[in-house]
Amino acid sequence: MDLVDGTDTVDAAEGVDPGNGFLRCFGRQMKLLREAAGLTQAELGARVGYGEAQIASVEQGRRIPKPELVDAVDRVVGGGGVLAAMKGEVEKARYPGFFRQYASLEAQATKLNAYSSHVVKGLLQTEEYARAVFEMWRPILDPETVEQRLAARLDRQKLFTKRPTPLMSFVIEEVVLRRPLGGRAVMQGQLEQLLLYGHERNVEIQVMPTRCDEHAGMAGPFTLLQIGERRRMAYMEVQGESALRSDPKKVGVLESTYGTLRAQALTPRASLAFIEQLLGEQ
Structure with missing residues (x-):
């Protein structure tokens, strides 16, 4: 395994999720503060605008509280900022365990390239498209988990408005753009969003035509990150497991692969024209 910040590369099945333990710890802390304030779950819920069942779920570590709920509870129980200080870790718990470290690094990216x-x-998905993807996940995700992951995915798109603006490029297989996940209307909205992103100065989108008889991406999808001027990493994910690599040689191989993919794909301008053509076929 390569090392990232002195720790092993992420390589964990979703069932082994350290975030669940943190949520239980947060819930116990919240319960202790509530009881110290002399409030029942129903009374606390009434003061912060949530139901008793929702408060109970948070205290049992079964529900991920929104940032505004954490702030409100901290204020009502007189937590002195103890609960509010944990908001960052609570936010990370919205992601499945195998994705959590990557999501933290992605938010810091100065360059991002993805196949x-x-x-x-x-990062490019519309809310409707992302929901369709999560609802097709197997094993089936419960509705609450779908909503949590959907919110987390959309929140990642703040990367597009980050300052300084990161440089991003995406190579997408033609078949991905022709597969109507969620139905025709959902796919139409997704294609329109790709056009919007593709016209941003810091974003380049390229389509890999199915007819192309040379293809450097046979080993599967991956993402390349650069943080600052020198820190470079590669991320790969399949079937709920992931690998985050920082070894310069291995990252360099994938950077070379990505360069070849870009050379084989349609140019950014031709790709946007292709997406417009697909929209006309919807």
Whole structure:
């Protein structure tokens, strides 16, 4: 395994999720503060605008509280900022365990390059398309988990408005753009969003035509990150497991692969024209 910040590369099945333990710890802390304030779950819920069942779920570590709920509870129980200080870790718990470290690094990226072969990259997804992807997940995700992951995915798109603006490029397989996940209307909205992103000065989108008889991406999708001037990493994910690599040689190989993919794909301008053509076929 390569090392990232002195720790092993992420390589964990979703069932082994350290975030669940943190949520239980947060819930116990919240319960202790509530009881110290002399409030029942129903009374606390009434004061912060949530139901008793929702407060109970948070205290049991079964529900991920929104940032505004954490702030409100901290204020009402007189937590002195103890609960509010944990908001960052609570936010991370919205992601499945195998994705959590990558999501934290992605938010710091100054450059991001991604090759997608199955679905549109999460950063580019519309809310409707992302919901369709999560609802097709197997094993089936419960509605609450779908909503949590959907909110987390959309929140990642703040990267597009980050300052300084990161440079981003995406190579997407043609078949991904022709697969109507969620139905025709959902796919139409997704294609329109790709056009909007593709016209941003810091974003380049390229389509890999199915007819192309040379293809450097046979080993599957991956993402390349650069943080600052020198820190470079590669991320790969399949079937709920992931690998985050920082070894310069391995990252360099994938950077070379990505360069070849870009050379084989349609140019950014031709790709936007292709997406417009697909929209006309909807």
